[in-house]
Each structure stands twice: as structure tokens, then as C-alpha cells.
Amino acid sequence: MKYLHIHGVGKEISRLIMGTGDLRKLEEPELTMLDAYIAAGGNTFDTAHQYRNKEIILGQWLAEKNLRDQVVILTKGAHHDDGSPGPRVNPQAIRKDLTESLERLGTDYVDLYALHRDDPSVAVGPIMEELNEHIRAKRIRAIGASNWAFHRVQEANEYAASHNLIGFAFNSPNLSLAKANEPRWEGCVSADEETCLWHASKQLPLLAWSSQAGGFFSGNFSPDNRSEEEMVRVYYSENNWERYRRAVILAEEKRVTPIQIALSYVLHQAFPTCAIIGPRNPEELQISMQSMNLLLTPNEIEWLDLKKEEFAQ
Template sequence: MEKVKVTGTDLLSSSLALGGVPFGSKLNDEQSFALMDAYADYGGNMVDTAEVYANWLPGEQSVSESTIGKWMKSRGNRNHLIVTTKGAHPRMSTMHISRMSPQDIREDVEGSLGRLQVDHIDLYWLHRDDRNRDVGEIVESLNALVREGKIRYFGLSNWTTDRIREAQAYAASHGLQPFSANQPMWSLASVDLSQAEDQTLVAMDEGMFALHREAGLTAIPYSSQAQGLFTKLAEGRLSLDDDTAAPMYRSDSNRMKLGRIRTLAEEKGIAVSQLVLSYMLSQPFPTIPIIGCHSHAQLEDSIQADKVRLTEEEVAFLDLRA
């Protein structure tokens, strides 16, 4: 895989990050280790996880982090990886109660260090925001953890554009380390988050895109393949005309995009899934899509997208701007 530098850091990531949601839950240790081994063999070095994965299921809490920690320990490969995780997410039973205080953030960082079996985290993410909390306090809390050597760099996920700008401005005016990357929901699919079950999610929009382009801020998007939406539509496993497709994706825009995806994928001789990922890899600022794989076949299919880059005209065609 090609390498992508996370802007403003010394982190050099593989072009695709591997999603860690199923590790230790839907996939047992043996299956999880095998998939991460295969990803590493392809040159992958960033496995995305979070304190909350997969706490919505019965059983061990934060099992994804623990599984990745055991894998790194058994393989002795920690120094070859960008160790990353997310925290400051509300408890699953009380999603309406924020956990963004300095104490909450520190508690999650220290818990993640133990489960991942590392002495520092290379890129630490705040999983959610709390608009009622002063952004300066949040930036100060993260910088304190950097000074203590517990984390090196930090990013944010599910923050709105205005809060990102406010945080970056605070860091600049106080001589502090800013956020190094953003992890929004983002894919080729148009999305209506008013229809999402989780109303705390934030997707890439025009304003956020402009911010990334202006600042060169790195994007490491989740749901980068829209849960396989276009592949399933192309194969007839989903329809935009009934409840087989998620409500947030049922739109005329996605219907039009499907037609263009099919046309361009056929022209290039690649799978729909690979075109969807190559679109993400062809953005005008550093973009490292997180791929959600449960099998070697899915991983191999995604890796093939790394060989394809689209022109500005092709990206505009898929965006319905041409």
C-alpha cells in the first residue's frame, strides 16, 4: 500500500486503515489475528479501534482494544504500527450524558493504554464532542496528556466544522498542539443523518470539506464504503425503493450516483467496491479511509483499490458535479 503522511505529524500511515469493530466480538481471537496479520502483510499499519468497541454487545467490555493489544504483544510489532484508539464516548446506557471532562478523557486514555498494552498512543481520538464544554479546556486537557507522554497526537470524530475551527484557533493562539486529523462519516454516498438512529454522528459536508482543503487537515473517515451500499445495490441485494436500504441512504442522489459508478467501474475494469474506495483515495487532501472487513476476501478486494486513483474530472462525475 502507498503511504500517507498525517499532516503536521511524523506519522506515515498506510493508505487504508483497518476497522477494528469486529475484533474479539464477531471475530474471535484467531480470526481477528489472522485478518490483522493479512492486513500487515499488505503493508497496513493503522488499525482503528475505540474504548466503546463493542460495548453494545454482552461480554467483555472494550474487547476490540484488548484483542488488538494481545495481537501486537504476540507479534511483537507495536513499533511498526500507528497505535490509535478513540475515547470520551458516552456510556451505551446513557448516551445523553457527555463524558468529555478532563477526568473522563484521562480515564479513557489510561484504560486504553492498559488494554492495548502500550506505554503511549500515537494518535488518540475524541469520539464525540460536548458543545456545552469550553473547547479550550478540551485542547488543554489533550496537550497535558501529550506532555505526560501518554499520547503523541490527537484527532476528533463527530465534531462539527465550527467547533473544529474554534479548537484549532484556540491551539494556535495559545501555542498548543492542534488536532491532527478528523474522523467524520464520509463516503461517496449521499447521507441524510436526520434519518440515522444515532443523532450524535457528524458527516462530511461542504463546510467541513472546505476546511480540510484550506488547512490540508487529514481525514480518516469511517463508513468509507457506506456499509457496502453501492456494491449491494449493484448486485440487487438492496434497493433504494424499499426498507432494505438504510433510510439515511435512500435518495435520488444515490440512485444517480449508482448509475455513474457502474459506468465508470466498467470503463476501468474494476469492481464497484474498489471504485468507491478509489474515490476516497483521490481527494485533494490526505485521506485515509477506514475499511470494515470481516474476511480475507473483503480485505483483498479493498486492497486492490489502492492501485487506482481517479482524475479530478472523474471525482466530479461521481459527485454529480459534471
């Protein structure tokens, strides 16, 4: 496993982050998957208040294994569809969601806390003031944003810097080799070229969700297969099929699979990245581990992303 550091967190963070969105209950095969992740050197779990019982399951498992002090928990709050309808990016919702997340997880702090959605009509000042209250109370170690446009992240950090507050230490939008035609879910943000350039200039860590584009590079999809409506809506485009074609070519050369090429692409950006993954079994976890150790050159990255017509062999 490889790791990176996020300011404020006392532990190194594994670059492959285990998603918990598919956790259903505290028994096999979920336990096998979590155990395999820890055995592989993984130590970071992604969850959210909006996932409801997923936080409870994760918290119970960590308690049973006595692992809380050894792992990093990333949870999120202030989702629009969590509780009262409409935008919920405000101090009251943040306070409520964080309090309930801590109770569900059975812990008195989370290592990483992100706002699950944004409401651009809300000023960043009260949001950063509220989050810093929880940092001072040691309920949060580091704060970040999920599904915020990069200019809003910058605005929030500029406010924090000018008011002697702690700013966002990470960002967590969607980032994958396949580019989304439109948001996968309402209010979601994908990292476009401008966002990536901004991250490169700031060197702000990016924790990518849907890092494997919902399995777009798995070989289970084709331009003629339009049975999966969400995949067609979000990822089917001429440019993405060309990216897939190039991933196949490079995978054959490196004797790996296209989906491993796609995950390695996320982990070889010009700024620190982690990939949130959702393997269904230990075998899929090993495939992701191999992707993490698969080297891609900057030239290959640009070629995969259609920025070059050819790459040097």
C-alpha cells in the same frame, strides 16, 4: 500500500486503516485478517474505548506478534454512551478513558487519539489543555476529533495556537460517495461539501469512517429492497442512487466494481485522506488494496458526486 504523514507521529500511516469494531476473539478468522493486513503493508488500526474488549483483543494480538513499535494505533474516547449517561466531553472523562484504553491495549502510548463525540456546549479550552497534558506526558503522539463539526475543530485549533498548545492534527468524520440523509448513529458527523472545502483549504488529514457507506455500492441493495432499515434510513435517496448508477458506469469502463470506485473516491479528495475499512476476509482486503491503486481524475470525482453532468472520456 500507500501512506501519509500526520504531524507528531513518528511513523507513516497507511491510507487504508483497519477497523477493529468487528473483532470478537483472538482466533481464526480474525487473526488471518489481521495477518493479511500487515502482510499487505498496512500498519494502522482504528479502535475506541467504547468498543471495550476490542482494544483488549488488539493489544493481545500486537503483543503476541511483537508489533507494537511497528504499528500506529488510533483510539478514541469521551463517547456519550460509554459509562455515565449524557455528554462526556470533559477533562475527567478524557483522562479516565485514555488511562483505561492504554491498559487494555497493553501500551504506554497511542499514536493517534480522537474525541469520539463532541459537546458543543463545552468550551474548547479545557479540552485542549487536557489533551496537551497527555501529549506532554508522551501518552499521546497526535490528537484529533471524530464527529466534530469542522468549525469546532477550527475553534479548537485557534485556541491551541493562541495558547502555545498543540492542536488537532487530523479529523475523522464520515466521508463516502453516498451522502448520509441523517446521522447513522446519534451524534455522528458526516463531511459535507463545506467541510471538504475547509479540509482542502487547511490540508488537514481526514480519516474517513464508513468510507464504503455500509456496502451501499456492493450491489446488494436496490431502491425496491427496503429490508435493511438502517441502510434505507441513512443512504436511500434519489441522489445516492444516481451516484450508484454512475459508479456502475465508471466501474464497467475501468473493469472494476462499483464499491472499488466508491473507495477510490474517498482516497482521491483534494486533501489528505485515509479510509477506515472492515474487510471480512483477505479477498475483501485485496479488493480494497486494488481500490487504493485505482486512479480517478478530478473530473471523474466531480461527475460521480453529481457536480457535473458528464465527464470527458
